[in-house]
Amino acid sequence: xxxLLTPDGERVPHPDYELDPTPGELRGLYRDMVLARAADxxxxxxxxxxxxxxxxxxxxxxAAQIGSARxxxxxxxxxxxxxxHGVALCRGLDPLHVFxxxxxxxxxxxxxxxxxxxxxxxxxxxQVLHATGxxxxxxxxxxGTAVAVYFGDGATSQGDVSEAFNFAAVYNAPxxxxxxxxxxxxxxxxxxxxxxxxxxxxxxxxFPGVRVDGNDVxxxxxVTRAALARARSGAGPMLIEAFTYRMGAHTTADDAxxxxxxxxxxxxRGKDPIARLGLHLRxxxxxDDEFFARxxxxxxxxxxxxxxxxxxxxxxxxxxxxxxxxxxxxxxVAEELAWFREYSASFVAAEEG
Amino acid sequence: xxxxxxxxINEALRGALADDPKVVLMGEDIGKLGGVFRATEGLQKDxxxxxxxxxxLAESGIVGTAIGLALRGHRPVVEIQFxxxxxxxxxxxxxxxxxxxxxxxxxxxxxxxIRIPYGGGIGAVEHHxxxxxxxxxxxxxxxxxxxxxxSDAYWMLxxxxxxxxxVIFLEPKRRYYEKEPxxxxxxxxxxxxxxxxxxxxxxxxxxxxxxxxxxxxxxxAAEEDGVSLEVLDLxxxxxxxxxxxxxxxxxxxxxSVVHEAPVFFGAGxxxxxxxxxxxxxxxxxxxxxxxxxxxxxxxxxxxxxxxxDLDRVLDAAERTLAY
Ligand SMILES: Cc1ncc(C[n+]2csc(CCOP(=O)(O)OP(=O)(O)O)c2C)c(N)n1
Numbered sequence: 001x002x003x004l005l006t007p008d009g010e011r012v013p014h015p016d017y018e019l020d021p022t023p024g025e026l027r028g029l030y031r032d033m034v035l036a037r038a039a040d041x042x043x044x045x046x047x048x049x050x051x052x053x054x055x056x057x058x059x060x061x062x063a064a065q066i067g068s069a070r071x072x073x074x075x076x077x078x079x080x081x082x083x084x085h086g087v088a089l090c091r092g093l094d095p096l097h098v099f100x101x102x103x104x105x106x107x108x109x110x111x112x113x114x115x116x117x118x119x120x121x122x123x124x125x126x127q128v129l130h131a132t133g134x135x136x137x138x139x140x141x142x143x144g145t146a147v148a149v150y151f152g153d154g155a156t157s158q159g160d161v162s163e164a165f166n167f168a169a170v171y172n173a174p175x176x177x178x179x180x181x182x183x184x185x186x187x188x189x190x191x192x193x194x195x196x197x198x199x200x201x202x203x204x205x206x207f208p209g210v211r212v213d214g215n216d217v218x219x220x221x222x223v224t225r226a227a228l229a230r231a232r233s234g235a236g237p238m239l240i241e242a243f244t245y246r247m248g249a250h251t252t253a254d255d256a257x258x259x260x261x262x263x264x265x266x267x268x269r270g271k272d273p274i275a276r277l278g279l280h281l282r283x284x285x286x287x288d289d290e291f292f293a294r295x296x297x298x299x300x301x302x303x304x305x306x307x308x309x310x311x312x313x314x315x316x317x318x319x320x321x322x323x324x325x326x327x328x329x330x331x332x333v334a335e336e337l338a339w340f341r342e343y344s345a346s347f348v349a350a351e352e353g
Numbered sequence: 354x355x356x357x358x359x360x361x362i363n364e365a366l367r368g369a370l371a372d373d374p375k376v377v378l379m380g381e382d383i384g385k386l387g388g389v390f391r392a393t394e395g396l397q398k399d400x401x402x403x404x405x406x407x408x409x410l411a412e413s414g415i416v417g418t419a420i421g422l423a424l425r426g427h428r429p430v431v432e433i434q435f436x437x438x439x440x441x442x443x444x445x446x447x448x449x450x451x452x453x454x455x456x457x458x459x460x461x462x463x464x465x466x467i468r469i470p471y472g473g474g475i476g477a478v479e480h481h482x483x484x485x486x487x488x489x490x491x492x493x494x495x496x497x498x499x500x501x502x503x504s505d506a507y508w509m510l511x512x513x514x515x516x517x518x519x520v521i522f523l524e525p526k527r528r529y530y531e532k533e534p535x536x537x538x539x540x541x542x543x544x545x546x547x548x549x550x551x552x553x554x555x556x557x558x559x560x561x562x563x564x565x566x567x568x569x570x571x572x573x574a575a576e577e578d579g580v581s582l583e584v585l586d587l588x589x590x591x592x593x594x595x596x597x598x599x600x601x602x603x604x605x606x607x608x609s610v611v612h613e614a615p616v617f618f619g620a621g622x623x624x625x626x627x628x629x630x631x632x633x634x635x636x637x638x639x640x641x642x643x644x645x646x647x648x649x650x651x652x653x654x655x656x657x658x659x660x661x662d663l664d665r666v667l668d669a670a671e672r673t674l675a676y
Contacts, residue, residue, distance in 0.1 A: 053476050053653050104653025107479045122480050123438065124410055157409035158441065185410050187386035193409050259385045318651060318658035325648045332617060336646045343668065344658075 004218040009279030017222040033062040036086035038299030047252040060247030063273030067220025079131035079149040091117040125158030132164040135173035146231040154185025165205040174231035182246035187259035199241035214244030215273040359529040361503040365510035380432030412442035436471040437480025451494030462517040474527035476653040484614035490591040497591040499523035501565035508540040525563035545589035547597030553583030556607035561587035571666035606637040616644040638676035
């Protein structure tokens, strides 16, 4: 397992993956993780208060998401799953888009072209094929960019993911398969999905796989950077298994105490990705109290902004949804919309009359 | 005993596991967790991991291996976690499960039950509120049923598991927690028959699954205005008990069909066509359909306007009675 920063905040070398970040870059990674955790925590809170329908928390996976996402170039293209709020933040997506989705205002709603960041995908594994096809398109155009796709350990059981691995290998597609192995797929542990470590899956398809410490933001950054460079150079796909842990329940609808041992959760608390980099910044003197206080404040401000915006969000009207089903005129939709308008108006008329 | 609909499912599965050693349950998170709706709660603990299988996350794999288990003489009961996640298994269901008996010259029956919590009204995110029944009812070889209440949930599931053909068993998730007394000693009806749940004179309403309650509420409201609506619970979408519907329509002369699924090419269309043929001279008005619009199921904050509710049912009744 590739590691560049131990849980005690100590830098360790690795023969294949070097990284020489500036103090500013290190502080930036720390800040990204704090902001991601703050936004995520607000998602959980707002769901509890009835403002959101659901929230899948990224708690514990900040390093995997921030490290990998900061390895991307702006012109690379990203296909996320549904828990990748940290990646979204790094891509520059307005976090309110994600909150709208989990509030039940939209099913996506943002333009993937704005930040080269595709829509969240809730059907497990589907986006892995889309990303592969996108990468095939990139290769056909010789565009010199790469594609990154995010998925969970559970997703590796889906046929779609195996099929994507095979297509990517056969067409030598410039893609990085970034699997966040948080060790749980709702109540199903790793042993339910695979009898071999996940990073070894790629070997059978003919491309390399590597396991990285998913709670080590530096290792995630270094390995993803190398995999993306490899993809851009035309050397083909690579699988990264970021070995991490889902600290929270699967979603706000889940009760993890029914299926997993709290001792395990405690153990992983000691490997917290943010604390780890924080420790490093402190012991090396690369950040002072002022920095930590300011960063925490930024996180709190972000959460407060999100809270205010979500609470004030108006409900969408169904009438607008009719026109989004097709790209051009469709007589059935037009007829139903006309009926819906007339029917809705009859209530207004009844109230006024 | 008084049971909620989801508890009745649990009791039916428990009974089937106890009565027939060949019954096995398969699905994601159904064992240790007891299913995301707790429909299988406690069953793995009581019957063991070889009878209640926590499977890998792969619907095509689950249904495909269920077919193999059935070929080997087992009776798999599969849980799909949510309606929108059945589609990775759709290929196995349509091209293999549905056709095996016909392909084998009638020899190979596949007693596989596929349980799917379906329908909206719970404010869920995408893919968690769909009504795909027409996509299954259209496929020859599948039986498709949907209980609306706890008693039917118990008995229809027992009957589905006993059936030697594949059965798609659609559970109205927004009615999971509605309770009623359930008599577990004898079934009140056969699997595929229509049930009159509220007699009436002026018009027939047909609902199934989640919309039976909606139709009953509408009938209660209409009564206050002196209009008598008869409510039928369809219960089965393949086959459909057209005799049962016809008998009602011959009395009332009017019919509306209410479902959450989009109206276009939906179950209501089939019922309207058949009943128009059978009851042409008894009908006082065209058969109306009340259901979803031709769009993907909308985001949660819009579903109230999408789902057929009491007002939409009464509106259809008013239009029908105006003829
Ligand atoms: C095709 C499909 N089947 C089932 C589900 C229900 N479901 C949602 S998340 C999940 C577990 C996913 O686990 P994993 O891929 O490890 O990702 P994680 O949630 O841990 O990030 C399941 C079974 C789904 N969304 N899609």
